[in-house]
Amino acid sequence: FGDRPLDNSLVNSNKGFRKLLEDGQLPWSKDQYNVTSYQHRLPQCIIIGARKCGTRALIEFLKLHSQIISPNDEMHFFSNDTNYKLGSEWYRQKMPLSYPDQITIEKTPKYFISVISPSRIHRMNSSIKLIAILRHPTTRVISDYTQI
Numbered sequence: 001f002g003d004r005p006l007d008n009s010l011v012n013s014n015k016g017f018r019k020l021l022e023d024g025q026l027p028w029s030k031d032q033y034n035v036t037s038y039q040h041r042l043p044q045c046i047i048i049g050a051r052k053c054g055t056r057a058l059i060e061f062l063k064l065h066s067q068i069i070s071p072n073d074e075m076h077f078f079s080n081d082t083n084y085k086l087g088s089e090w091y092r093q094k095m096p097l098s099y100p101d102q103i104t105i106e107k108t109p110k111y112f113i114s115v116i117s118p119s120r121i122h123r124m125n126s127s128i129k130l131i132a133i134l135r136h137p138t139t140r141v142i143s144d145y146t147q148i
Contacts, residue, residue, distance in 0.1 A: 040095045042088070046121065047107040049133030052143040058133060059107040069098040070105045077106075078121050079114035088124060109133075 049055045062068045077083045077091045098104050111117040112132065121128060135143075 037100055038097050040092050041098050041104050042092050042125065043095060043104045043106040043128070044125075045103060045105045045129040045131060046111065047105060047109075047131045047133065048112040049109045050112055050135070050140060051109060052140050052147065053109070053133040053135040055107050055109045055133050058131070059105065062105060067102050068105060069096050069102045070107065071096055074108040074110070075106055076108055076110060078117040078124075079108065079110045084120060 047055050047059055059070050063070055071094060075083070075091065075094055077094075083091075095104050095106070111121065121130075
């Protein structure tokens, strides 16, 4: 919908954009796509970072955008041998359904500290985008400690 203007029902609404988005009442639809274009896709981007650095907050904010799709759970596909042995088709099926113009993003902070994850990610897609979330080490440790 990037180049589509908002129609008057949205502009004149007193509900607010977020409420309309949550209620599925926005004035545009994905009817322009056929059913076969709505499918599970491998992620084009992966969010990594240490615990308590804000990876969950980032993905939740990104998912507010209609063009961003992400699974609800951390996959641990590249860092867990059991999951990795299930293959890329298993991994792809774990991704949410998306349209071709949407961006699929996975978030698993453990990839940041995993020794085997970088080569596995590169093998799957050498041009994948990585977003690394960092935080001051002292603040991060205090946050981690208080959670425990």
